[in-house]
Amino acid sequence: MDLDAVTKQSVLHAKPDGLILQYGTAGFRTKAEHLDHVMFRMGLLAVLRSKQTKSTIGVMVTASHNPEEDNGVKLVDPLGEMLAASWEEHATCLANAEEQHLPRVLVDISEKAAVDLHQDAFVVIGRDTRPSSERLSQSVIDGVTVLGGQFYDYGLLTTPQLHYMVFCRNSNGQYGKATVEGYYSSISFPFQAFCRGDDHRTLKVDCANGIGALKLAEMKHYFSPGLSVQLFNDGTKGKLNHLCGADFVKSHQKPPQGIEMRANERCCSFDGDADRIVYYYHDADGQFHLIDGDKIATLISSFLKELLLEIGDGLSLGVVQTAYANGSSTRYLEEVMKVPVYCTKTGVKHLHHKAQEFDIGVYFEANGHGTVLFSKAAETKIKQLAKESEDEKRKAAKMLENIIDLFNQTIGDAISDMLVIEAILALKGLTVQQWDALYTDLPNRQLKVKVADRQVISTTDAERQVVKPPGLQEAINDLVKKYRLSRAFVRPSGTEDIVRVYAEADSQENTDSLAYEVSLAVFQLAGGIGERPQRGF
Ligand SMILES: CC(=O)N[C@H]1[C@@H](OP(=O)(O)O)O[C@H](CO)[C@@H](O)[C@@H]1O
Numbered sequence: 001m002d003l004d005a006v007t008k009q010s011v012l013h014a015k016p017d018g019l020i021l022q023y024g025t026a027g028f029r030t031k032a033e034h035l036d037h038v039m040f041r042m043g044l045l046a047v048l049r050s051k052q053t054k055s056t057i058g059v060m061v062t063a064s065h066n067p068e069e070d071n072g073v074k075l076v077d078p079l080g081e082m083l084a085a086s087w088e089e090h091a092t093c094l095a096n097a098e099e100q101h102l103p104r105v106l107v108d109i110s111e112k113a114a115v116d117l118h119q120d121a122f123v124v125i126g127r128d129t130r131p132s133s134e135r136l137s138q139s140v141i142d143g144v145t146v147l148g149g150q151f152y153d154y155g156l157l158t159t160p161q162l163h164y165m166v167f168c169r170n171s172n173g174q175y176g177k178a179t180v181e182g183y184y185s186s187i188s189f190p191f192q193a194f195c196r197g198d199d200h201r202t203l204k205v206d207c208a209n210g211i212g213a214l215k216l217a218e219m220k221h222y223f224s225p226g227l228s229v230q231l232f233n234d235g236t237k238g239k240l241n242h243l244c245g246a247d248f249v250k251s252h253q254k255p256p257q258g259i260e261m262r263a264n265e266r267c268c269s270f271d272g273d274a275d276r277i278v279y280y281y282h283d284a285d286g287q288f289h290l291i292d293g294d295k296i297a298t299l300i301s302s303f304l305k306e307l308l309l310e311i312g313d314g315l316s317l318g319v320v321q322t323a324y325a326n327g328s329s330t331r332y333l334e335e336v337m338k339v340p341v342y343c344t345k346t347g348v349k350h351l352h353h354k355a356q357e358f359d360i361g362v363y364f365e366a367n368g369h370g371t372v373l374f375s376k377a378a379e380t381k382i383k384q385l386a387k388e389s390e391d392e393k394r395k396a397a398k399m400l401e402n403i404i405d406l407f408n409q410t411i412g413d414a415i416s417d418m419l420v421i422e423a424i425l426a427l428k429g430l431t432v433q434q435w436d437a438l439y440t441d442l443p444n445r446q447l448k449v450k451v452a453d454r455q456v457i458s459t460t461d462a463e464r465q466v467v468k469p470p471g472l473q474e475a476i477n478d479l480v481k482k483y484r485l486s487r488a489f490v491r492p493s494g495t496e497d498i499v500r501v502y503a504e505a506d507s508q509e510n511t512d513s514l515a516y517e518v519s520l521a522v523f524q525l526a527g528g529i530g531e532r533p534q535r536g537f
């Protein structure tokens with residue numbers, strides 16, 4: 001390691017005084033103007049991680065659903081997964097080190113993680129459409145090259161596309177080519193296999209004025225003739241994630257601006273980096289219906305469960321959710337579908353790891369971020385049955401074989417999830433209303449509370465119980481008792497400087513009261529700052 005060169009270069013990527021950042025739920029995120037040094041340092045870290053794993057590592061520059069002025073960065077591990085937890089700590093140390101200590105911190109990490117410094121390093125980089133992303137990804141490249149790493153800059157990519165590229169590169173092309181065309185063919189071929197027949201579907205897609213618009217425009221001819229997509233909020237006019245996109249639709253429970261919806265028409269929204277998707281429609285009375293990640297997980301699980309019963313080979317199916325999953329979805333999955341459901345902490349890395357415990361693990365966050373993982377053993381079994389068994393069993397196995405290829409198993413992917421959903425709806429002959437009618441969501445509300453230091457709140461039981469500060473959980477328990485079918489929890493966000501409050505109850509009015517009262521308890525007991533929470537939304 002040429003530490004002198006690092007020191008010299010780091011002066012060009014100076015750290016703002018006193019700025020402390022944490023590698024959070026999805027990497028570092030804050031205002032773009034504060035991130036230059038973090039980008040440079042993540043370039044350095046990616047080189048060390050690449051040397052240590054003897055594999056290609058990915059660096060994605062994006063702040064997903066956050067406002068356009070923000071940005072962020074996360075590292076992608078060799079199998080296309082999120083960075084290992086122990087390296088998140090290294091990332092935080094490196095990002096917060098004073099400039100003069102950078103060489104020592106790099107040596108420390110190399111020693112602790114037993115990095116072979118003679119090994120070659122290769123890093124691939126992708127970025128979203130934010131105005132700041134190009135410059136910031138250049139800072140990542142500066143970090144990679146100063147440590148002698150090789151790199152390939154993919155330029156504009158969705159986050160799941162970068163995860164896919166990393167996985168492909170590390171599996172020697174066994175799963176497809178690590179190119180944008182390779183990605184398109186890898187999911188469009190299995191989709192076409194589902195689409196044989198004369199079914200022609202149309203779908204309106206709100207692209208959040210983000211990268212999803214560019215990529216869908218590039219690939220939409222691959223869906224033809226089965227599906228034609230009409231793009232809205234394609235970035236030509238509006239601002240990224242502003243009054244549109246999956247996060248806006250889910251948290252405001254209303255349609256995005258800029259989309260023309262007719263009654264009962266199926267529409268969906270991507271988020272700013274196209275790793276989340278939610279569906280929705282409005283009925284003839286103009287009432288808005290949201291179909292979120294929980295209902296997506298339910299549709300996919302019921303489809304998979306039917307096929308598994310058909311092939312009858314005892315493969316296990318599990319569903320993984322977070323505390324934000326609507327109580328009705330959990331009840332439906334467990335009681336009606338008889339599928340085991342597990343709850344993990346927020347953040348796909350947690351869901352992903354739990355889902356790996358099953359032959360087939362379906363995981364979705366309520367906000368529409370998720371995918372399905374198939375174990376090696378399950379894939380082999382299914383492929384074998386698709387070749388060797390007969391009639392109905394063979395048909396079911398073939399269908400499973402195709403659906404395996406349609407999923408992006410590295411991470412939730414709005415484009416591939418959209419194709420999976422469209423294929424299932426077409427095969428089952430389901431309308432969006434019939435899908436929505438699987439169960440009725442409990443009214444729910446999410447609020448944000450500003451506090452001086454959100455780390456004063458710590459939680460347990462997959463974030464459903466507060467441990468600190470004292471008295472807060474007791475206060476929540478007392479408030480929850482006042483309402484029927486009620487549930488509430490609070491946790492510090494890993495991507496924003498706020499505390500999130502979630503509440504559910506039997507009516508929207510009661511839910512809103514409960515959410516407000518819990519927000520007030522957080523404000524009072526966890527050091528709220530600024531304006532006190534207000535009643536009314
Ligand atoms: C309630 C919620 O939607 N939280 C989101 C949000 O995390 P927070 O830690 O809650 O800020 O961003 C994450 C990254 O995109 C996503 O995985 C997660 O689900």
Ligand SMILES: [Mg+2]
Nearest residue numbers: 064271273275
């Ligand atoms: Mg995202």
